[in-house]
Amino acid sequence: MATKIKVEQGDCVEVLRNYLPEYFDLIVTSPPYADRRQHTYGGVKPEHYVEWFLERSAEFHRVLKPTGSFVLNIKEKAENGERHTYVLELILALRKQGWLWTEEYIWHKRNCYPGKWPNRFRDAWERCLHFTKQRKFKMNQEAVMVPMGDWADARLKSLGKNDVVRFDSQVGSGFGKNIANWTQRTQAYPTNVIHMATECGNKNHSAAFPQALPEWFIKLFSDEGDWVLDPFVGSGTTLEVARSLGRNAVGIDLLPEYCAIAEAAVADAQYQLLEERAAYDKREKKTSDRIHRKPDTKLPPEAARKPRRVKA
Amino acid sequence: MATKIKVEQGDCVEVLRNYLPEYFDLIVTSPPYADRRQHTYGGVKPEHYVEWFLERSAEFHRVLKPTGSFVLNIKEKAENGERHTYVLELILALRKQGWLWTEEYIWHKRNCYPGKWPNRFRDAWERCLHFTKQRKFKMNQEAVMVPMGDWADARLKSLGKNDVVRFDSQVGSGFGKNIANWTQRTQAYPTNVIHMATECGNKNHSAAFPQALPEWFIKLFSDEGDWVLDPFVGSGTTLEVARSLGRNAVGIDLLPEYCAIAEAAVADAQYQLLEERAAYDKREKKTSDRIHRKPDTKLPPEAARKPRRVKA
DNA sequence: AGCTCTTATGAATCATTGA
DNA sequence: GTCAATGATTCATAAGAGC
Numbered sequence: 001m002a003t004k005i006k007v008e009q010g011d012c013v014e015v016l017r018n019y020l021p022e023y024f025d026l027i028v029t030s031p032p033y034a035d036r037r038q039h040t041y042g043g044v045k046p047e048h049y050v051e052w053f054l055e056r057s058a059e060f061h062r063v064l065k066p067t068g069s070f071v072l073n074i075k076e077k078a079e080n081g082e083r084h085t086y087v088l089e090l091i092l093a094l095r096k097q098g099w100l101w102t103e104e105y106i107w108h109k110r111n112c113y114p115g116k117w118p119n120r121f122r123d124a125w126e127r128c129l130h131f132t133k134q135r136k137f138k139m140n141q142e143a144v145m146v147p148m149g150d151w152a153d154a155r156l157k158s159l160g161k162n163d164v165v166r167f168d169s170q171v172g173s174g175f176g177k178n179i180a181n182w183t184q185r186t187q188a189y190p191t192n193v194i195h196m197a198t199e200c201g202n203k204n205h206s207a208a209f210p211q212a213l214p215e216w217f218i219k220l221f222s223d224e225g226d227w228v229l230d231p232f233v234g235s236g237t238t239l240e241v242a243r244s245l246g247r248n249a250v251g252i253d254l255l256p257e258y259c260a261i262a263e264a265a266v267a268d269a270q271y272q273l274l275e276e277r278a279a280y281d282k283r284e285k286k287t288s289d290r291i292h293r294k295p296d297t298k299l300p301p302e303a304a305r306k307p308r309r310v311k312a
Numbered sequence: 313m314a315t316k317i318k319v320e321q322g323d324c325v326e327v328l329r330n331y332l333p334e335y336f337d338l339i340v341t342s343p344p345y346a347d348r349r350q351h352t353y354g355g356v357k358p359e360h361y362v363e364w365f366l367e368r369s370a371e372f373h374r375v376l377k378p379t380g381s382f383v384l385n386i387k388e389k390a391e392n393g394e395r396h397t398y399v400l401e402l403i404l405a406l407r408k409q410g411w412l413w414t415e416e417y418i419w420h421k422r423n424c425y426p427g428k429w430p431n432r433f434r435d436a437w438e439r440c441l442h443f444t445k446q447r448k449f450k451m452n453q454e455a456v457m458v459p460m461g462d463w464a465d466a467r468l469k470s471l472g473k474n475d476v477v478r479f480d481s482q483v484g485s486g487f488g489k490n491i492a493n494w495t496q497r498t499q500a501y502p503t504n505v506i507h508m509a510t511e512c513g514n515k516n517h518s519a520a521f522p523q524a525l526p527e528w529f530i531k532l533f534s535d536e537g538d539w540v541l542d543p544f545v546g547s548g549t550t551l552e553v554a555r556s557l558g559r560n561a562v563g564i565d566l567l568p569e570y571c572a573i574a575e576a577a578v579a580d581a582q583y584q585l586l587e588e589r590a591a592y593d594k595r596e597k598k599t600s601d602r603i604h605r606k607p608d609t610k611l612p613p614e615a616a617r618k619p620r621r622v623k624a
Numbered sequence: 625a626g627c628t629c630t631t632a633t634g635a636a637t638c639a640t641t642g643a
Numbered sequence: 644g645t646c647a648a649t650g651a652t653t654c655a656t657a658a659g660a661g662c
Contacts, residue, residue, distance in 0.1 A: 081447035082412050088400045100394050103432050106418055108505050116501065119451060120415050124503030135393035139431060148654085188654065189428060191436035193420050345635060390637060425636045426653030434653080435636065509656065510634075 004248040005239050005266050009259040012231035012252040016059040023063045024250075025138065025226035028217050028238060030073040030209055046079075049086040050093050056231065057094060063229070067138045069221040070099065073107065073213065075126040081119055091129065099131040103192060107213060110197045128194070128217070143219040145187040209237040218245055236262025240269040316560040317551050317578050321571040324543035324564040328371040335375045336562075337450065337538035340529045340550060342385040342521055346398055358389075361398045362405050368543065369406060375541065379450045381533040382411065385419065385525065387438040393431050403441065411443040415504060419525060422509040440506070440529070455531040457499040521549045530557055548574025552581040 008015045031053070032044070044052045060070055076084040095101055105128040112124040196212050214230075214237060222228055224246040230238035233251030239262055242249035253259050320327045343365070346358040356364045372382055388396040407413055417440035424436040510522050526542075526549060534540055536558040542550035545563030551574055554561035565571050 078415070082414060083416060085404060085407065085413065088403055091400055092397060095397065101397065102394060103390070104395060106420070106437050108418070108420065112503055116453075119447070119449065120504065121453070121501060122503045124505040125418050135431070137431065141428075141433070189433055191424055191434045192432065193418075193436045342635085387635075389635085393638080421655095423634085423655035425634060426655080427636050427638090428652045429637050430639095432637075438635085 003243050003246055005243050005270075006250045007233065007236070007239070007259050007263045007266070008250065008252045009254070009256050010252065011254055013056045013059055015252050016063055016231070019063045019250075021062050022065045022068075023227060024229040025065055025068050026071070026218065026222040026247075027060050027064055027068070027229045027231065028071040028073075028214050028221075029230045029232045030234070031232045033074060033077060046077075046084050046086045050090050053090055054093055054097060057097060057099070060229075060231065061098060061133065064133060066133050067136065068133065069102075069137055069139075069217075070131040071217045071221070072129040072131065073126055073209070074129065075123070078120065078123075087127065094131060098133070100133070100135065101129070102132045102137075103130040104128070105130060106193045108193055108195050110195060112198070128213075138221060138223070140220055140223070141189055144190055144216055146190045148188045211237055211241055214238045215241045215245065218242055218247060222247055233262050234258055236265040239266045243269055244273065315555050315558055317555050318562045319545065319548070319551070319571050319574045319578070320562065320564045321566075321568050322564065323566055325368045325371055327564050328375055328543070331375045331562075333374050334377045334380075335539060336541040337377055337380050338383070338530065338534040338559075339372050339376055339380070339541045339543065340383040340385075340526050340533075341542045341544050342546070343544045345386060345389065346396065358391075358396050358398045362402050365402055366405055366409060369409060369411070372541075372543065373410060373445065376445060378445050379448065380445065381414075381449055381451075381529075382443040383529045383533070384441040384443065385438060385521070386441065387435070390432060390435070399439065406443060410445070412445065412447065413441070414444045414449075415442040416440070417442060418505045420505055420507050422507065424510075440525075450533060450535070452532055452535070453501060456502055456528055458502050459499055521546075523549055523553055526550045527553045527557065530554055530559060534559055545574050546570055548577040551578045555581055 057070075064070060074087055074090075076087040078084070091101055107126045107128050109124050109126065112122050115122055194213070194216060196210055196216075198210050218228060218238075218241060226247050228238065228242045228247045228249040230249070230251045233239060233253045235258060236251060239249045239251045243266060251259075251262050253262065344356065346356050346361040369382075376382060386399055386402075388399040390396070403413055419438045419440050421436050421438065424434050427434055506525070506528060508522055508524050530540060530550075530553055538559050540550065540554045540559045540561040542561070542563045545551060545565045547570060548563060551561045551563045555578060563571075563574050565574065
């Protein structure tokens with residue numbers, strides 16, 4: 001069964017009215033921040049942001065499944081030496097709208113924007129607010145497990161800079177193979193701090209998201225075949241990732257040009273996957289399930305037997 | 313001139329009434345969190361936390377200099393599957409009280425509390441809220457610059473899964489070259505994400521702060537000879553650090569036993585410094601300024617010439 | 625001195641049990 | 644019903660033991 005990806009042009013508050021209730025399993029988005037993208041979204045003023053957002057999040061609530069999640073990547077701007085409070089107010093308002101504020105994940109941007117100001121350092125983090133409709137919801141913790149800390153620490157701490165340089169030059173010396181062994185040994189659950197560089201993986205457009213960010217949440221809060229929504233899809237990163245993970249997805253954006261970019265990005269991703277698949281088939285001389293592949297991490301037996309999920 | 317350190321027992325709201333207005337240059341504290349440490353602080357209920365705190369922060373505002381800073385280390389708890397909102401409400405309320413919410417620093421705890429739950433991962437971060445009375449305030453950015461070497465080490469230590477995968481797959485792709493770049497520069501300004509483990513001290517008390525956390529803010533927001541206040545001083549970490557950095561300090565705590573511990577800690581620190589000094593004098597055969605020493609990192613010339621400060 | 629290995633222990637949360 | 648107490652889960656450190 002093929003993965004369905006759809007890009008819709010318009011204001012999400014209107015587009016979503018055509019969708020049935022409880023249609024989506026996951027909403028993950030990075031909305032236009034207040035007063036940003038003025039030329040595109042008309043620059044919602046900070047003092048009107050909450051009101052503006054609530055109208056849309058009401059629709060999100062309607063189209064989200066009871067066991068679904070809503071992940072909101074956002075960060076308040078600083079102005080006149082102070083942080084704006086509209087994000088705090090938004091959290092409080094969303095709770096009044098019926099959302100549960102389940103968690104606040106921190107996206108730690110390792111390579112943040114350069115700059116220097118007299119009253120603050122560079123901003124290296126953003127909020128990823130996790131809202132749900134119920135206390136029990138779908139969460140696949142095993143899908144995002146990380147190699148255990150002992151591993152990286154012990155091994156890398158003992159690596160001097162010379163060792164790293166040597167490692168750099170001795171391609172294929174067996175180091176990679178060893179790493180594979182260690183990762184097989186033990187895995188740990190991650191924390192609520194997500195370390196990720198702001199790499200825009202695809203070159204043609206400036207992605208607000210690094211691909212790995214929506215990837216993490218899509219793996220964590222949805223299954224293959226589920227429906228993912230990004231109501232402010234921008235350049236389409238969420239859609240690309242959703243497709244590559246075997247999720248169906250809908251992306252909405254106000255701007256026709258963004259919709260075009262998003263569609264192109266998805267088409268590229270699709271093409272690339274087909275090429276990969278062809279190459280793989282040729283190599284392996286048999287069909288593969290590469291496109292809809294399982295998470296590449298080995299699950300511990302007990303985790304595989306009873307994954308933590310909630311019945312819808 | 314000797315550094316003055318004072319420990320006062322009592323509720324800070326009462327103790328501070330005896331202090332003159334605009335007495336302190338910096339307030340840095342980690343208050344008892346709502347419903348935590350019940351056996352010691354009586355556990356302020358989340359729904360009364362803001363009210364309880366505002367009474368005290370009004371005094372903080374009175375005794376803080378106009379160019380001073382107030383750093384609040386706090387994190388809301390999760391209960392019944394949801395994060396509490398009292399910290400968000402506290403930020404909004406403090407602004408109404410006249411504080412400027414200048415910045416929110418993230419303390420990323422590398423070794424966070426273990427545990428597993430169906431709906432969340434381990435909590436690995438806390439807020440360090442930075443409030444001021446004016447848009448212009450004292451900030452010594454150069455005092456907390458990070459040597460590039462250490463920074464590279466920290467980055468290697470904190471390698472997450474994605475780094476590992478990249479490490480593994482892109483052998484020889486320039487990892488070593490990047491490291492070479494980092495080590496060439498000497499110092500960098502930090503960001504608003506502070507990467508620090510929670511040292512569990514070998515002492516008799518549960519050390520909430522790692523020493524390095526108040527140290528960072530004391531260096532950043534005060535000068536030698538300034539007055540630092542910790543109104544919930546607990547085991548006295550702030551006082552120890554203040555003394556070692558040549559700042560005068562006042563610590564207040566409700567509990568007599570904590571005050572005793574704090575006084576002992578400061579005495580220990582004092583004793584240790586004297587010993588160090590004696591040893592140093594013996595080695596160097598001359599007097600040293602080790603106790604009030606400058607940061608041991610070399611400043612770039614231009615930074616040393618014009619440190620960024622605000623006149624009082 | 626330096627290293628491996630073991631052990632104890634935290635500003636945690638949730639589900640369950642008992643009053 | 645509401646609330647308080649207990650158990651289960653889990654991992655990055657420091658400290659100590661052993662070589």
